[in-house]
Amino acid sequence: MSKEGNVHALHETNAAKRRETKYMKEALLTARRVMAADHPIGEIVGSPGTGKTTATKEIAARLGGVRIACWGGITRHQLLREAAAALGIEGHGAADRMLAERREADPETRRLLVVDEANKLNWRGLEALRYLADECNVGVLLVGTELYERQFASPKSRDYLVQLGSRIGAKRCRMGLLDRAETYAHVLRPIVGECQDKEVITRFWIGARKGVWRDALEIAQECRSIMDAQGVTALTMPVLDAALAWSANRHAVEA
Structure with a gap:
């Protein structure tokens, strides 16, 4: 295999490892419960950066x-x-053709529809998804930072959203911050390799805002870039400091 092929294979293996966090497992379990349920609709919520889109x-x-x-x-x-x-x-x-086809579909051919950024939907969109789940043999998984809670205050939409909430029931999970061990096991180590320095690992975790998935990925990837540029094979504190400085500067510019 070529060098490029080896690198690609390594990235694929590392990506798979990064996807086995406890939150990813809970999200997959929730999706499987949705697909097996009489009312096939569920939800995954979490703060920005906790890995929902990856999920x-x-x-x-x-x-x-x-x-x-x-x-x-x-x-x-x-x-x-x-x-x-x-x-x-x-x-x-x-x-219209989708609705017609799915209404007539064999129950054994249920499809899963994963709806990212579902918090951006209004109650009419959420009601349409409830209909897909109830009548069209489609499993619906709603994913977002917040779903329908604020819309319950509107008398016009309350009855529709109560129906949605009752169908979701317990088929829900919340994604959160990774602890230090998971941040190392599922983000840092797959990207930069083994690190025996506990101080570096702890500083990396804190620098990633104590386990924000998105931040951890970005910082780890920057560490990898710096290591490759400098021809070093092990993550050191100076490399991490440089990556954290890059991350801080980028966020400052974006703000």
């Missing part, structure tokens, strides 16, 4: 599902068109 992609890949991502202002009709396209139905009237 949506991994769940769709492992369970043979499809994934869509919502955006601010997305309408119910746009949502259904996105769902239809993800399920392989496009062109004029795609949403």
Whole structure:
């Protein structure tokens, strides 16, 4: 195998290792419960940066599902068109054809639809997804920072959202911060290699805001870049300090 092939294989192996955190396992378990349930709808919530988008992609890949991502202002009709396209139905009237086909589908052919950024949906979009789960043999997994809680205050949408909440029931999980051991095992070690220096590991974890998945990935990847540029094979405190300084500067610019 070529050097490039070896690097690609290493990255693929490392990526797989990074996806086995306790939160990823809980997310996968929730998705499997959704697919086996009479009311196949569930939710995964968590603060920004806790790995929800990574989870949506991994769940769709492992369970043979499809994934869509919502955006601010997305309408119910746009949502259904996105769902239809993800399920392989496009062109004029795609949403209507999807609904018709899924209503007539064999119960054994239930499909999983993973909806990322579901907190950006209004109650009409959420009601459309509830209909997909209830009537169209589609397992729906809602993923976001916050889903429908704030919309319960509106008398117009409350009854619809109570129905949604009752169908979700206990099929939910919350993603959070990784502890130091998981941050090392699932992010730092797969990317930069073994590190025996506990002080470096602790500083890395703290620098990643005590286990924010996104921050940990970015800092670890920057450590790897610095190590490759300097021709070193082990993570050291100076390398980590440089990566943390890069991360701090980037966030300062973005702010």
